[in-house]
Amino acid sequence: MEAVLAAINERKQAFAKLPFFEFLQDESLEPHERLAFYPAMAHWIMSFADLNKYFLRAEATAGDAHQQRVNVYSHEDDDHWRLYVEDFRKLGFHQMLDGADWLGFLWGDETRANRMLSYRLSHLITGATSVQRIAIVEAMEEAANVFFPLTLRLAEQIREETGVELRYLGHFHFNLEAEHTGAGDHDALAQIELDDATRRRTLEMVGEVFDLFEDWADEVLRFAETQLSKRTPMLAPPAAAAAAAAAAATARPEHFIKVSRIM
Numbered sequence: 001m002e003a004v005l006a007a008i009n010e011r012k013q014a015f016a017k018l019p020f021f022e023f024l025q026d027e028s029l030e031p032h033e034r035l036a037f038y039p040a041m042a043h044w045i046m047s048f049a050d051l052n053k054y055f056l057r058a059e060a061t062a063g064d065a066h067q068q069r070v071n072v073y074s075h076e077d078d079d080h081w082r083l084y085v086e087d088f089r090k091l092g093f094h095q096m097l098d099g100a101d102w103l104g105f106l107w108g109d110e111t112r113a114n115r116m117l118s119y120r121l122s123h124l125i126t127g128a129t130s131v132q133r134i135a136i137v138e139a140m141e142e143a144a145n146v147f148f149p150l151t152l153r154l155a156e157q158i159r160e161e162t163g164v165e166l167r168y169l170g171h172f173h174f175n176l177e178a179e180h181t182g183a184g185d186h187d188a189l190a191q192i193e194l195d196d197a198t199r200r201r202t203l204e205m206v207g208e209v210f211d212l213f214e215d216w217a218d219e220v221l222r223f224a225e226t227q228l229s230k231r232t233p234m235l236a237p238p239a240a241a242a243a244a245a246a247a248a249a250t251a252r253p254e255h256f257i258k259v260s261r262i263m
């Protein structure tokens with residue numbers, strides 16, 4: 001597995017250099033402008049729960065330690081979509097479109113890479129052995145480790161400026177992820193023996209995971225830039241949007257994350 005971990009690290013370094021991650025750090029833009037990409041990843045983030053529950057997880061493990069590790073990971077992350085929805089409201093994106101127009105957006109050309117990320121990963125996982133699932137989880141975690149430290153900084157800035165706490169993009173989710181077991185300790189993973197054919201196929205899988213995430217990063221950047229060029233009303237400062245979100249959240253308590261699950 002050592003070669004697989006090395007490949008994941010190499011792809012992660014290249015991933016971090018993509019223009020989307022420069023955009024997230026572009027100080028010439030306001031923090032809420034840099035979050036204009038947020039609605040474009042809805043399909044992927046919402047599908048991630050299903051990916052965990054119905055693709056990664058296999059409860060009948062029959063003593064398979066690798067699958068048991070994947071199962072633990074799958075339980076840790078399967079309800080984080082609630083936090084995503086919470087920030088969606090706080091940022092005012094629920095006002096971006098009306099009713100059925102959301103369907104055209106979520107299944108339209110401009111969000112294709114996000115859907116493909118969900119679909120292709122589901123397919124990859126279905127055909128993966130438990131040890132290959134660990135490699136896929138590790139690749140997904142490392143892609144997330146490029147993204148969330150940058151959104152954390154934006155969430156901090158928004159909290160300083162407006163008092164609004166973005167729990168998905170900020171510290172709350174970041175701390176949950178930091179407590180995760182993830183795919184497991186790198187040293188222990190490196191010790192896992194793979195035969196040549198398995199190693200080769202696992203390297204291909206990891207390569208595809210990062211190819212998909214690269215397309216994803218390019219797509220969400222394209223969406224953000226289009227939104228910024230249009231200066232659409234969705235880019236309301238979060239403080240204003242937060243008032244509407246607070247009212248909506250009070251009316252819909254089911255949209256809050258399950259407190260018992262995360263405490």
Ligand SMILES: [Fe+2]
Nearest residue numbers: 077080173177
């Ligand atoms: Fe998460």
